[in-house]
Amino acid sequence: MGSNSKIEPYRIAVPDSMIDKLKKKLELVTFPEETSFTNDWNYGAPLDDIKRLTQTWKETYDWRSVEANLNEKLPQFTTRIGVEGHEDDLKIHFVHKKSEKPGAIPLLFCHGWPGSIIEVSKILPLLTSGATDDEPTFDVVAPSLPNFGFSQGTSKRGFGLRQQAEVCHKLMQRLGYGKYATQGGDWGFIITRTMGALYPEHVVASHLNLIVAHPPSLLSTPLLCLQYLLGWYTEQEKAGFQRVKWYNDEGNGYNRMQGTKPHTLGFALADSPVALLAWVYEKLVDWTDAYEWTDEELLTWISIYAFSEAGADASVRLYYEAAHQTKKEDGGVDVLKWNGKVPLGLSYFPKDVFVLPSSWGRTLGPVAFEKRHEKGGHFPSFEVPEALADDIKKMFAKKGGIGAKLAF
Amino acid sequence: MVDIKPYTIAVDDHHLEDLKTRLSLAKFPDELDQAGWDMGAPLADVKRLAKYWQDSYDWRNAEKELNKVPQFVTDIQCDGFEPLAIHFVHVRSKVQGAVPLLFIHGWPGHFEEVFRILTPLTEGGDGIKLPAFDVVAPSLPNFGFSEGPKKRGFAMEQYAETMNKLMLKLGYNEYVTQGGDWGCHISRALAHLYPKYCKATHLNYDSANPPEFLKNPILSIQHALTPYNPREQHGVVRSKWFDQEGRGYSQLQTTKPQTLGYGLADSPVACLAWIYEKLHDWTDSYPWMDDEVCTWVSIYWFSTAGPAASVRIYYEMIHNVDGRKDKIDQKKMRAWTPGVKLGFSHFPFDLQVRPSTWVRTLGNVVFEKEHNSGGHFAAWERPDDIVNDVREMFGKGGGAFGVVKGVTGYIS
Numbered sequence: 001m002g003s004n005s006k007i008e009p010y011r012i013a014v015p016d017s018m019i020d021k022l023k024k025k026l027e028l029v030t031f032p033e034e035t036s037f038t039n040d041w042n043y044g045a046p047l048d049d050i051k052r053l054t055q056t057w058k059e060t061y062d063w064r065s066v067e068a069n070l071n072e073k074l075p076q077f078t079t080r081i082g083v084e085g086h087e088d089d090l091k092i093h094f095v096h097k098k099s100e101k102p103g104a105i106p107l108l109f110c111h112g113w114p115g116s117i118i119e120v121s122k123i124l125p126l127l128t129s130g131a132t133d134d135e136p137t138f139d140v141v142a143p144s145l146p147n148f149g150f151s152q153g154t155s156k157r158g159f160g161l162r163q164q165a166e167v168c169h170k171l172m173q174r175l176g177y178g179k180y181a182t183q184g185g186d187w188g189f190i191i192t193r194t195m196g197a198l199y200p201e202h203v204v205a206s207h208l209n210l211i212v213a214h215p216p217s218l219l220s221t222p223l224l225c226l227q228y229l230l231g232w233y234t235e236q237e238k239a240g241f242q243r244v245k246w247y248n249d250e251g252n253g254y255n256r257m258q259g260t261k262p263h264t265l266g267f268a269l270a271d272s273p274v275a276l277l278a279w280v281y282e283k284l285v286d287w288t289d290a291y292e293w294t295d296e297e298l299l300t301w302i303s304i305y306a307f308s309e310a311g312a313d314a315s316v317r318l319y320y321e322a323a324h325q326t327k328k329e330d331g332g333v334d335v336l337k338w339n340g341k342v343p344l345g346l347s348y349f350p351k352d353v354f355v356l357p358s359s360w361g362r363t364l365g366p367v368a369f370e371k372r373h374e375k376g377g378h379f380p381s382f383e384v385p386e387a388l389a390d391d392i393k394k395m396f397a398k399k400g401g402i403g404a405k406l407a408f
Numbered sequence: 409m410v411d412i413k414p415y416t417i418a419v420d421d422h423h424l425e426d427l428k429t430r431l432s433l434a435k436f437p438d439e440l441d442q443a444g445w446d447m448g449a450p451l452a453d454v455k456r457l458a459k460y461w462q463d464s465y466d467w468r469n470a471e472k473e474l475n476k477v478p479q480f481v482t483d484i485q486c487d488g489f490e491p492l493a494i495h496f497v498h499v500r501s502k503v504q505g506a507v508p509l510l511f512i513h514g515w516p517g518h519f520e521e522v523f524r525i526l527t528p529l530t531e532g533g534d535g536i537k538l539p540a541f542d543v544v545a546p547s548l549p550n551f552g553f554s555e556g557p558k559k560r561g562f563a564m565e566q567y568a569e570t571m572n573k574l575m576l577k578l579g580y581n582e583y584v585t586q587g588g589d590w591g592c593h594i595s596r597a598l599a600h601l602y603p604k605y606c607k608a609t610h611l612n613y614d615s616a617n618p619p620e621f622l623k624n625p626i627l628s629i630q631h632a633l634t635p636y637n638p639r640e641q642h643g644v645v646r647s648k649w650f651d652q653e654g655r656g657y658s659q660l661q662t663t664k665p666q667t668l669g670y671g672l673a674d675s676p677v678a679c680l681a682w683i684y685e686k687l688h689d690w691t692d693s694y695p696w697m698d699d700e701v702c703t704w705v706s707i708y709w710f711s712t713a714g715p716a717a718s719v720r721i722y723y724e725m726i727h728n729v730d731g732r733k734d735k736i737d738q739k740k741m742r743a744w745t746p747g748v749k750l751g752f753s754h755f756p757f758d759l760q761v762r763p764s765t766w767v768r769t770l771g772n773v774v775f776e777k778e779h780n781s782g783g784h785f786a787a788w789e790r791p792d793d794i795v796n797d798v799r800e801m802f803g804k805g806g807g808a809f810g811v812v813k814g815v816t817g818y819i820s
Contacts, residue, residue, distance in 0.1 A: 032673040032716035037560040044666030253660035260656040263448030268671030268678035270437035275671030313437035
């Protein structure tokens, strides 16, 4: 192991010049003209909201104090990881907090888009404590994915899901976790499923909070298929279908754009902080369950993109790479295919963007834990952290969960 | 007609200076190695164009050139909406029997697209050997130098109403249209709503569905039995490319135009990249000059309603925001329009390139021509082809000859 494998402590320290340049751009902002419908959420992020947030970002939002708070709450590090066919020494930024107690289960927390390590901030204390002997406890590792947050950006085409999975897996190995569990939603769902397919000897279990799945088919899961064909869905599951329909009809324009022409979009995200603000803000509201965002929270989520190492424009390329890397020869893994080797925990939240019936989720693999919630959306670790942490703890409990089977 | 005033494009100095300031402060993304055009507009191109736009491009000169073509403005009001100042190009032929032709641009196009076909159609037709036309080429509401509505629901019906009222106001009780992209869609809306006035449409866009047996039995059988010719085969490949790789902008503009608008309004580089990508991808290796691109994008950047407004047309077409009955949606626009003569010019690098049997489900197709080259902005890329096709369709011996009462395009 050369100098390449060192683990260095890290503190976020955005240069003054970046903050100044942001403020200067915010001062020059030109907004679209007002009409009678520029505050109608159906058309996109409302003008009054964006104007208010721009004003706050420019005048009163205190990045330095937020930065200090993040550095205090989240123990952060960097290390360099080589990726086959890409950089030899990609700088990976990550949060790493070891449990206060022995017998901790190593847990990789994988964020998505437009998320970041901030998504682990509320559940970190809940997972690394372990108040009672019954409750499992975790060593939590939460990386900034390459091209996100304070990790390095990649420079070659083809850095897709396989490569993201490789980075996350190698990170866990680097930290001495030969075997580990995973937690994720959004890209975290897809990347951890890829890891379960590529590294089944290492991934002991995966907890998921965005569940995308095929309906059961007669050939693979006949009993589930019967339920599907007979339309035996609960009210919750029916509401879930409505949500999926909304996403497909109204909510996936960004996905289609990012999956086909990320570079064109990138010009807007790089040059206009207001473009970035609106682009992300719309999701933070549309994808959550009436979560009462504070302006500070919103601007922090967005600032992490604005101040990211690779630039906000780099983050959207993953959609392109994933969409085009579907063939096996390209390294594509079918994350919706049954994987019998990795037990799953499925937490369904009503305002997520895909809310599918339980019978569909069960086609992904052996389900060790399942819960359908009454509240929460796409970012449950931030919206309803206790509920999510509870699910994870129940899944990995020694009594009633799979904890006893795992040798930690 | 006192309220039709001459119009001179005159962007104010402050706006010009603001553009240069923004360009000078532009922050560019980086780019993946060897991304080419696959992932979007290439960094080197956009950087070069942005620099040219900032340092060398002379808008005042472009403005002077644009203003050489006669332009006007007049208020047009749609039912239930406020009056909008509509900017338009208008040239009357010297030939008394000239056919009134309404040229309708699309997105990301504008009135300038008519410039290369204007003189051939209005002056090139002597009315003896070749038919002559009066040409009207407006800026659609929310585009170019026309105002935009402040009320939601300004959809296909309103665009058609605006166009029709403009032509009637100019004294043309019957007329024909030419267009692609939204020009095609709005022409279809005109054919549905105003067949009394809009007598024929020449289109360079194939927005049509395959024939269904119950609706068009003969076309359906023909479609099933006749193999696609080389143009149609190429069209399948091209249309598939558009569906899989080219529709991101459309999906976005159709659902969240407001969110997109912030970037288009605030960053000229964003506006440039957004449009330039289409100018490249949608044309047939057309050798765009930097000056050309800058003028094209400047018309969006300096537009009366602002660049963010132009994309709303996508949202309004798809969504029935006020619950109106018989909304002119895509299904309606692809339904048979009786009483209106249709003509199609097919260009291989357009976005939807459909078989002949498909476009014949739209109505009485009296003219159809296949071209070996050219793309989406046919009037700009292949003006001679458009002029020849329009002359052929409406001239003596053409399928739409004499379609407008009282004028044949020839000296009587």
